[in-house]
Amino acid sequence: MAKNHVTTTINGEPVEFLCETHETMLDVLRNDLGLTGSKEGCGSGDCGACSVMVDGRLACACLMLGAEAEGRSIETIEGMAAGEELHPLQKNFVKEAALQCGICTPGVLVAAKALLERNPDPTETEVRYWLAGNLCRCTGYDKIIRAVMDTAAEMRAN
Amino acid sequence: MAEKTYKWVGTRQPRPDGADKVTGRARFGADFDMPGQLVGKVLRSPHAHANIRSIDTSKAEALPGVKAVMTSADMPDMPDEMAPAGEVMVNLRDVTRNVMAREKALYDGHAVAAVAATTEAIARQALALIEVDYEVLPHVIDVDQAVAEGAPILHENLRTKNVDGAEDTLTNVAARIQFTKGDMDSGWSQADVVIEHAFTTKPVHQGYIEPHAAVASTTEDGQVQLWCSTQGQFNVRGYCAKLLGMETSQIRVTPSEIGGGFGGKTVVYGEPLAIKLSQKAGKPVKIVMTREEVFRGSGPTAAGAMDVKLGATKDGRIVAADLNIRMQAGAFPGAPVGPACMCSFACYDIDNINVVGFDVVSNRPKVAAYRAPGSPVAAWGVESAINMLAEKLGMDQLELRIKNAAREGTKTHYGPTFKDIGMAATLDAAKNSPHYQTPLKPGQGRGVAVGFWFNIGMDSSAACHVGEDGTVTLISGSPDIGGSRASLALMAAEELGVDYQKIRPIVADTASIGFNFLTGGSRVTFATGMAVVQAVREAIDELRARAAKLWEVDVEAVIWEDGCAKPAGSNVGDFEPLSLAEIAVNAGKTGGPINGHAQLNAQGAGPGFGAQIYDVSVDQDTGHVTVDRCTVVQDVGTAIHPDYVEGQLQGGVVQGIGWALNEEYIYNDKGQLENTGFLDYRMPVASDLPMIEPIIVEVPNPNHPYGVRGVGEVPIVPPMAAIGNAIAGATGIRMTDLPMSPPKLSAAIDAARVSEAADD
Numbered sequence: 001m002a003k004n005h006v007t008t009t010i011n012g013e014p015v016e017f018l019c020e021t022h023e024t025m026l027d028v029l030r031n032d033l034g035l036t037g038s039k040e041g042c043g044s045g046d047c048g049a050c051s052v053m054v055d056g057r058l059a060c061a062c063l064m065l066g067a068e069a070e071g072r073s074i075e076t077i078e079g080m081a082a083g084e085e086l087h088p089l090q091k092n093f094v095k096e097a098a099l100q101c102g103i104c105t106p107g108v109l110v111a112a113k114a115l116l117e118r119n120p121d122p123t124e125t126e127v128r129y130w131l132a133g134n135l136c137r138c139t140g141y142d143k144i145i146r147a148v149m150d151t152a153a154e155m156r157a158n
Numbered sequence: 159m160a161e162k163t164y165k166w167v168g169t170r171q172p173r174p175d176g177a178d179k180v181t182g183r184a185r186f187g188a189d190f191d192m193p194g195q196l197v198g199k200v201l202r203s204p205h206a207h208a209n210i211r212s213i214d215t216s217k218a219e220a221l222p223g224v225k226a227v228m229t230s231a232d233m234p235d236m237p238d239e240m241a242p243a244g245e246v247m248v249n250l251r252d253v254t255r256n257v258m259a260r261e262k263a264l265y266d267g268h269a270v271a272a273v274a275a276t277t278e279a280i281a282r283q284a285l286a287l288i289e290v291d292y293e294v295l296p297h298v299i300d301v302d303q304a305v306a307e308g309a310p311i312l313h314e315n316l317r318t319k320n321v322d323g324a325e326d327t328l329t330n331v332a333a334r335i336q337f338t339k340g341d342m343d344s345g346w347s348q349a350d351v352v353i354e355h356a357f358t359t360k361p362v363h364q365g366y367i368e369p370h371a372a373v374a375s376t377t378e379d380g381q382v383q384l385w386c387s388t389q390g391q392f393n394v395r396g397y398c399a400k401l402l403g404m405e406t407s408q409i410r411v412t413p414s415e416i417g418g419g420f421g422g423k424t425v426v427y428g429e430p431l432a433i434k435l436s437q438k439a440g441k442p443v444k445i446v447m448t449r450e451e452v453f454r455g456s457g458p459t460a461a462g463a464m465d466v467k468l469g470a471t472k473d474g475r476i477v478a479a480d481l482n483i484r485m486q487a488g489a490f491p492g493a494p495v496g497p498a499c500m501c502s503f504a505c506y507d508i509d510n511i512n513v514v515g516f517d518v519v520s521n522r523p524k525v526a527a528y529r530a531p532g533s534p535v536a537a538w539g540v541e542s543a544i545n546m547l548a549e550k551l552g553m554d555q556l557e558l559r560i561k562n563a564a565r566e567g568t569k570t571h572y573g574p575t576f577k578d579i580g581m582a583a584t585l586d587a588a589k590n591s592p593h594y595q596t597p598l599k600p601g602q603g604r605g606v607a608v609g610f611w612f613n614i615g616m617d618s619s620a621a622c623h624v625g626e627d628g629t630v631t632l633i634s635g636s637p638d639i640g641g642s643r644a645s646l647a648l649m650a651a652e653e654l655g656v657d658y659q660k661i662r663p664i665v666a667d668t669a670s671i672g673f674n675f676l677t678g679g680s681r682v683t684f685a686t687g688m689a690v691v692q693a694v695r696e697a698i699d700e701l702r703a704r705a706a707k708l709w710e711v712d713v714e715a716v717i718w719e720d721g722c723a724k725p726a727g728s729n730v731g732d733f734e735p736l737s738l739a740e741i742a743v744n745a746g747k748t749g750g751p752i753n754g755h756a757q758l759n760a761q762g763a764g765p766g767f768g769a770q771i772y773d774v775s776v777d778q779d780t781g782h783v784t785v786d787r788c789t790v791v792q793d794v795g796t797a798i799h800p801d802y803v804e805g806q807l808q809g810g811v812v813q814g815i816g817w818a819l820n821e822e823y824i825y826n827d828k829g830q831l832e833n834t835g836f837l838d839y840r841m842p843v844a845s846d847l848p849m850i851e852p853i854i855v856e857v858p859n860p861n862h863p864y865g866v867r868g869v870g871e872v873p874i875v876p877p878m879a880a881i882g883n884a885i886a887g888a889t890g891i892r893m894t895d896l897p898m899s900p901p902k903l904s905a906a907i908d909a910a911r912v913s914e915a916a917d918d
Binding site: 095142 | 170172175180181184189365366368417449639640641801809811813847
């Protein structure tokens with residue numbers, strides 16, 4: 001079967017790719033476009049390690065077909081830092097040791113950024129529920145929640 | 159020991175791999191590719207126990223795009239004996255059979271064949287074309303059923319004569335071990351109060367978010383390059399060399415960044431298969447497990463069934479302790495029953511102890527290590543029973559533990575006599591914690607439990623390379639699973655007296671640094687840390703020698719202080735201090751490159767003790783447990799990087815909360831695993847949890863230059879029992895079987911209501 005020709009925008013750049021109909025967006029990102037920052041922890045939308053933004057909405061790239069990217073705007077972890085300047089969330093995750101192994105970190109950061117764009121002043125409970133779709137097995141979430149709260153406070157002050 | 163003050167050790171610096179890991183740049187196992195690589199996929203048994211009569215791969219081989227197919231026939235069989243593989247003693251007969259089934263499939267998910275194809279779709283299609291003729295056999299999952307008379311027998315080589323049977327019959331018991339101390343009869347005769355109860359745990363998975371992944375590239379002259387996610391690249395090399403009949407020098411293993419392991423990435427699964435497929439196909443082969451394969455095919459931890467009996471005097475002195483524990487090894491021998499038995503009563507000073515343990519095989523994946531392997535299973539029974547004893551004695555649960563705590567001079571039931579341990583200090587810190595001093599809210603229950611892990615040393619190598627500008631590359635062979643690069647760099651900075659940022663730590667492949675035992679047992683900051691300190695000190699000796707040469711004095715007349723060579727005293731001469739950078743830039747003129755190397759077998763690991771406090775609320779209708787507050791107290795020796803020490807404590811606790819409340823392997827009546835995804839294997843998520851309050855106790859380990867003990871294992875030991883104890887406090891119901899999930903707890907609450915109503 002012929003591959004699908006898809007025209008989309010990824011991290012602000014126009015991108016074209018060919019994909020099989022069954023290929024997920026995560027497969028396309030990782031295998032075809034070399035964007036391996038999004039991780040596959042489960043392939044079933046349970047772990048959130050492949051979290052990306054699709055037209056401003058948080059999504060699991062493993063639950064989306066590559067062909068569905070047509071005409072949309074996708075943001076991945078690779079687009080989070082502005083040039084050499086890390087996003088405040090990225091800075092604070094390093095500063096506050098909000099990661100251990102780091103495999104869940106890209107997904108957590110994409111999800112946390114989505115939260116702060118929607119709610120710049122979340123309560124701890126709101127952060128915990130928003131990130132409930134992002135599994136982390138190393139940290140117990142404590143330092144992740146703190147880093148997100150601290151970043152929110154910092155971004156509100158600036 | 160006098161309080162030492164450090165410039166770098168004990169500070170919270172950004173980790174050297176931080177930017178890589180927050181930008182998606184860090185390359186984990188599945189992120190590595192080779193040009194022209196093939197996709198490897200593994201065919202797995204749908205049966206829990208079956209003879210394999212034959213495997214026909216011809217249709218799969220004929221499929222266009224398929225470049226190689228393999229079965230166990232492509233690997234040499236191995237003798238039934240213990241052999242070293244990367245310094246771990248393993249039975250290679252079992253390892254080769256676990257990697258790929260031979261005469262029998264022994265669990266649902268057991269690998270039986272593998273293919274390499276140009277695309278994943280073709281590889282999957284090829285798996286479907288492999289015809290395996292199975293003769294399905296009766297199976298057994300539960301440990302006590304596996305030792306019962308008439309149980310299905312897994313192996314022909316396990317016989318009672320090797321255990322303790324008078325007759326020589328086939329058995330599922332691989333080993334029996336016993337530890338005794340004192341005189342049990344005397345102990346029971348002193349006891350005013352006796353508690354006796356049975357407890358069980360379910361198998362749980364380590365739950366690392368990154369599935370196993372490996373890429374192998376081989377050449378016609380027998381060389382192998384392997385990139386994989388592992389806790390021990392040298393152990394992977396050792397296993398693969400043995401399993402494939404190769405020499406270790408032919409195999410170069412490069413560890414990727416590792417997305418969690420917790421003990422589960424200390425063995426091999428797809429790695430030798432990728433190598434063999436690559437050899438057969440003549441192209442690189444990449445094998446990445448799916449999540450379902452991780453659950454079905456990789457090692458969970460052992461489940462256990464145990465009977466605990468404790469005797470105490472009226473005033474709360476424990477005088478006798480007995481544990482009989484049966485542990486499920488999975489399909490091949492090797493449950494962590496030794497550590498379970500040794501850790502069981504290690505927190506206490508008890509005169510009379512008898513511990514018996516059994517290593518039992520059953521039709522489940524072969525267990526792999528999981529954080530303090532064995533210790534949490536024993537602690538579930540022992541620490542629950544301690545609270546039952548406290549209830550019967552009418553004593554506070556923490557006071558009973560303080561009264562019986564292991565101290566300096568306590569002789570353990572497994573041999574060593576403790577010196578310089580922090581059990582008492584840890585319990586005092588728990589007692590004085592804000593948490594323990596805060597009264598419970600109505601409806602809440604509070605539970606306490608303690609835990610122990612030996613911490614280990616083993617082999618490490620390290621190198622310290624001084625660059626021409628005076629910055630330093632620090633090379634170790636210990637995969638960084640949770641911030642150890644930062645800890646190693648902090649110790650190097652402290653030794654060298656230079657800025658932490660001037661030290662760049664890297665994790666090297668098997669060809670670029672000497673042997674390192676795997677990352678596990680809480681050994682890296684201790685053992686690799688010792689190697690780092692020694693390597694840096696060797697470099698410092700060389701730096702001093704270069705300064706001595708420039709100053710034309712004896713090397714003994716030069717000291718190293720604050721990052722500079724200085725004269726040892728005013729009589730040496732009037733020399734301005736020479737900085738690391740100043741010496742480095744002239745290295746070529748004073749004798750060439752300046753490096754330090756060290757290789758050692760680290761002795762003197764310091765035992766680790768912890769105590770944890772939980773406040774829980776229980777929904778009386780649903781049986782749902784909420785952890786309202788949690789404090790984790792632990793003696794870590796010295797916290798080199800407090801953030802990552804806290805992280806280990808918090809992470810271990812939350813894994814324990816999952817183990818306590820939800821996680822379990824669920825099998826159907828055919829012995830097939832039913833919950834093979836994160837939706838049904840319910841690990842804790844952020845909204846399940848409160849903040850986890852860490853209290854770091856520092857009783858330095860005198861055998862380490864910075865007092866390190868090790869951190870990572872102990873935190874997972876107490877949670878299950880502590881939460882069970884808290885549930886008992888909140889509901890009056892003593893749970894004895896893990897997990898304490900809503901269906902089980904609500905059934906227990908309902909049963910208690912019925913029983914109360916009957917009493918009225």
